Amino acid sequence: MKYDVTIVGAGPAGSTAAKYLAERGLKTLLLDKETFPRDKPCGGGLPIRVLQRFPYVVNENIIESYSSSGTTFSPSLRYRVEAQTTTPLIATVLRRTFDAALVKCATDAGAVFQAHTPVSAIHITDEIAQVMTKQGETVESDVIIGADGVSSIVAKKSGLQKTGIEKGVCLMQEFHVPEPTMDEYFKSSRHCYVHSRFKTLTGYGWVFPKKEHLNIGFGVIQAFKQDQNHKVNLREAYKEYIAFLQETNLVPKNLQDAPLKGGALPTHPLEHTYADRLLLVGDAAGFINPLSGEGIYYAMVSGEIAAGVIAEAFQKRQFGREFLSRYQTRWQKEFGRDIDLISAVVKRNTTQRAEQVLKIASTDPILTNLIIRVITGELSVQEYKWKIIRRYFISSLKYRFHRTKDVP
Ligand SMILES: Cc1cc2nc3c(=O)[nH]c(=O)nc-3n(C[C@H](O)[C@H](O)[C@H](O)COP(=O)(O)OP(=O)(O)OC[C@H]3O[C@@H](n4cnc5c(N)ncnc54)[C@H](O)[C@@H]3O)c2cc1C
Numbered sequence: 001m002k003y004d005v006t007i008v009g010a011g012p013a014g015s016t017a018a019k020y021l022a023e024r025g026l027k028t029l030l031l032d033k034e035t036f037p038r039d040k041p042c043g044g045g046l047p048i049r050v051l052q053r054f055p056y057v058v059n060e061n062i063i064e065s066y067s068s069s070g071t072t073f074s075p076s077l078r079y080r081v082e083a084q085t086t087t088p089l090i091a092t093v094l095r096r097t098f099d100a101a102l103v104k105c106a107t108d109a110g111a112v113f114q115a116h117t118p119v120s121a122i123h124i125t126d127e128i129a130q131v132m133t134k135q136g137e138t139v140e141s142d143v144i145i146g147a148d149g150v151s152s153i154v155a156k157k158s159g160l161q162k163t164g165i166e167k168g169v170c171l172m173q174e175f176h177v178p179e180p181t182m183d184e185y186f187k188s189s190r191h192c193y194v195h196s197r198f199k200t201l202t203g204y205g206w207v208f209p210k211k212e213h214l215n216i217g218f219g220v221i222q223a224f225k226q227d228q229n230h231k232v233n234l235r236e237a238y239k240e241y242i243a244f245l246q247e248t249n250l251v252p253k254n255l256q257d258a259p260l261k262g263g264a265l266p267t268h269p270l271e272h273t274y275a276d277r278l279l280l281v282g283d284a285a286g287f288i289n290p291l292s293g294e295g296i297y298y299a300m301v302s303g304e305i306a307a308g309v310i311a312e313a314f315q316k317r318q319f320g321r322e323f324l325s326r327y328q329t330r331w332q333k334e335f336g337r338d339i340d341l342i343s344a345v346v347k348r349n350t351t352q353r354a355e356q357v358l359k360i361a362s363t364d365p366i367l368t369n370l371i372i373r374v375i376t377g378e379l380s381v382q383e384y385k386w387k388i389i390r391r392y393f394i395s396s397l398k399y400r401f402h403r404t405k406d407v408p
Contacts, residue, residue, distance in 0.1 A: 002140045002141060003028060004028065004143070004314065005026055005029070005143045005144070005145060006029045006131050006139050006141040006145070007030045007111075008031050008122075008154050009031070009032060009148035009154075010031070010099070010102075010103050010113065011149060012098075012099065012102055012303070013147040013300065014030055014145065015099070015303070016102065016299070016304055017147060017281055018030040018303075019106040022106060022109035022110035023110070024311045028111040029139060030103070030106055030111050031131070032113075032114075033134075034116070035116045036115055037096045037097065038100075040099060041170065041261040041263030042095045042172070042263065043208050043293075044092050044093045044174075044215055045206075045208050045215075045294065046091040047376045050297050051091060054300055057102075062097060063093060064092045064097075065092050065209070066088035066091050066092070067090050067092065067190040068088050068189045068190070069187075071191070072196060073358075074354065074355045075351045075358075078359075081361045082362075089192070092208055092209075093210075094174070094213065117133050119132065119133055119153055120153065122144055124144070124158070124276055126276075128140050128141075128277075129141050129277040129278065142314070143313065143319055146281070147284055150264045150265060150266050152280065154278070161270055167265060168221035168288075169220055169262065171261070172218070173216055173258045173259065174214070175215075176256060177213065177214045182212055193205075193207040193245075194207075196358060198237075198244075199241075201232055203218070203221045214251060214255070216245065218237065218241050219293050220232060220234060221265065235260075242255075266295075267286070268286055269286040272328070273327065273328050274321055274328055276319065276321045276324075277324075278324075279306045279310070279324060289342060291345070308330075309324060309326055309327040360396050361395075367391045367392060370387060
């Protein structure tokens, strides 16, 4: 059978694209190498803008919990920035449940889902786009969407991703913890913790409490400028992090064992995310917040944009790269410039700078609020960058002035 569009990968990017394509009446096939529900190494933290943009995910069977407070520690652990809001800062999900629910949204809209189908190659001609599976099947369609994550076969086989690109790496565990214990430790606000550059690693540690799960992770985002010339043993550093959290009583001491999982993250968007009869979305295209490592929002938005562009391509019967390049123009306008700006900041970041920024923010709730709302995507980086910079300088001056007054 021939489809209009074949989507490789049924994570948030692929399922979102499938839902919007099927809703537009296009014959859509969604393939994944796994059988669903499947897990995916992830913090499962959803910025609230995901819920605002895709209100169909606001469902108690999909969202585990909401967090409305959190503490970020500076690298030396001397300074802490507290955030407490009346509305949620983030929602949390279990990826196993969330991703399966998004696939169901796609199939409810009319997409065909085929699990346990690893794709091994693609072939594109002027007339057709073909996807070859490891089982030896060839699927034909007019367009392919590569939504197959950070190690995308589609990105590599199409030549859009060159070899040896930088990736971030994380380790994480998701512990089952009874709800009363979660309430005792993390309160009803499900208080989150972030440890910036713990032990000077170029990344951060996180504690995301959910309803009755505790997600703890540790990420080294390699695009961060390295402070030290030593090789990091991530597994050892992660163990130290868990021990530290337990010693300082931030998390329960008697956590039941949970599998330790590793995951990779892209560090920046690919130069080109389109080719003849082909678009890349989500991690496959390199869409990630280079500061927080958050990617679900970009995955879903890029899936939605891709579906819109492909629907237009069908109306005009234009599947060439020139026409499909409008996809890149659109995502760049929506979130690409924000990613570029955050990248520019991240590349200049050092442990000392992170310490300094968190020191100043710890004295100024207005600055804290601005930074958090920009990091969670509630405010646009482009629109608010000067406001943040201005506020930061005012707070730094105030801090210096107070310190000078303190000196006898
Ligand atoms: C440890 C860790 C923590 C993270 N925490 C957060 C967080 O808290 N919040 C957040 O927003 N983001 C987080 N991220 C990033 C987030 O997980 C990704 O940005 C997001 O999953 C990208 O979605 P996607 O649909 O592009 O890819 P994926 O979710 O990776 O989905 C890709 C799909 O493609 C399938 N696939 C792969 N290869 C093939 C193939 N050859 N054939 C067929 N199918 C294939 C896979 O089975 C998978 O189902 C985290 C990432 C990591 C590694």
